[in-house]
Amino acid sequence: MNEFKLPKQVQLCEVAPRDGFQAEKKWIPTEEKINLIHRLHQAGVTSMEVTSFVHPLAIPQLKDAEQVVAAVRHLPGLALRALIPNARGAERAFQAGIKEVKCILSATDAHSLANTNCTVDQALVRIQSIADYSQSKGIKATGSISVAFGCPYVGEVSPQQVERLILSYTRLGIQEISLADTTGMANPRRVFDLFGKMRDRFPDVTFSAHFHNTRGLAQANVLAALQQGIVEFDSSAAGLGGCPYAPGASGNVASEDLVFMFQEMGIATGTRLNDLLLAAQEMKKVVGHDGGSFLLQAGVPKKHEQPAGQTKEEKS
Template sequence: MNSLKEITVTEVCPRDGFQSIPEIIPAEEKAAYINRMIECGFKQIEVTSFVHPKAVPQLKDASEVLQLVNRKPGVKLRALIPNLRGLDRAIDAGIDKVKLMLSATDSHSRHNANATTFEAIKGFEPLVQRAADSPVHVGGSISVAFGCPYEGDVPVERHIEITKRYEQLGITDISLADTTGMANPVKLKRIVEVLKETFPHFRFSLHLHNTRGMAFANAVAGYEAGIVDFDSSAAGLGGCPYAPNASGNIATEDLVHGFEEMGINTGINLDRVLEVAKLLQQRFPVQSDSFILKAGKCSDLHIAPSGQVKIGD
């Protein structure tokens, strides 16, 4: 059991949430949401992705959005990058950390990156070399880590081999993503435990989608296996454009509320997160999905009824 009573939550709605919205959101509006999120207490926010505009049109304004963000000391801004060009744009925009895009399976990788998994990771070499000459920190990721919509379960041996390749690049910060919500607590815990035992010097995090309603149970299983870093998205917005039926991320308010109720500190102001989530729910009602937005917090008490109303004789 994890002895730490504290976790770190990274807000990913500005990237993973907004990329799934078909309507183009103005850069000023995106920045306004990010500025509100900065005041919620997050130590890290994934603000955008420096992908080709044709790949994800919603994020074509990445550099413009960064110019409008009110930076705050102690809050790192992270972005996803697919290639060297994306890295250069991220560096120019003043990003603190970039996350590389990699799929656990060849089928998903070909669809996402037009290359096999190990061809894609080989292509990271010039990115790592370029980043070494900059202040930007490089982290890795493994998409469809707990189940691929094309190949099914991903063997733990596959994870070990991928992580070894990351280690050869000097990357020891890895995000394990349940991109299509195929994880369950037993599967997730087994994979995480093996990876943490095999690579004790690595820092693994979890990026969970609530496609089948398992995300918080999976988060708890990950925490019990030693994970203390989690991604989430306000109002539950999100979904991978390269995976079929990939619905939203676990809602930030659900994740924060759940862990805080268990006595595990997140450092996040839940009421402020709820203010942002309610704005997002009003703006994007079809895409939002959050238990706390529907039911409220456990601490939201109600006036007790004075008595039962008798119906009939």
């Protein structure tokens, strides 16, 4: 019988302050965003995508990027990351004090045009300028590939296309790349196969995974990625999130659900689950809803009192 080998620890990046908030139409006050980031940090979160330096007209919810970063950039032990669309965004991030930026790249022209108003090849030109600027300023640049497992406009994305984009990133000196299931079209078999092929093809690249729970498969997809040696995952407290430019997009895998799963499997995350649940509850209160978090609904398992007059046999 083959042994299922598990890592002792994984690294989670909390993306609720960016991916979780960007799709919210109702304005979330800046002070509320800052308070929620503090709550997540107090729960033991050590890596966070706090905002995106995108044009305010594109995503009005994140127009306060500079103010948010200024208020949280000195939190001890917290590595901040920001998503950026172009060199101007990288410049704003640098001036705000961000040390790590993530580049945006879609796997298909259709999604790229909807998301960033340019084709994939045009986006690569923008990323070249981001990579050049980041290198000149000593900023760490990482990459992402949206709709890597399927596009809502064109359907299945070939591994060859994903490979081409990873190669393009590496030629720009970017060696940390996230494969994103933007609209929840992935399944565990596809996840296992794609990460296996890409890790074989690019052994020097550090891969991470970004799963949305649109069709209830996010945690299964995390497990499939884990089996291929992936130990870095994005997640969002309260399961919030969704791409404003992708039809049918819904929330990310909930941070509390993922921490609970890993905790039950004996895998450390460095996050305190009870404190994370409190932060997720506060986040749900602030935005008015959650994104489908299982733990917010069911809570952590605990023994309940047996109803009076009911035997164990009757109960079962």
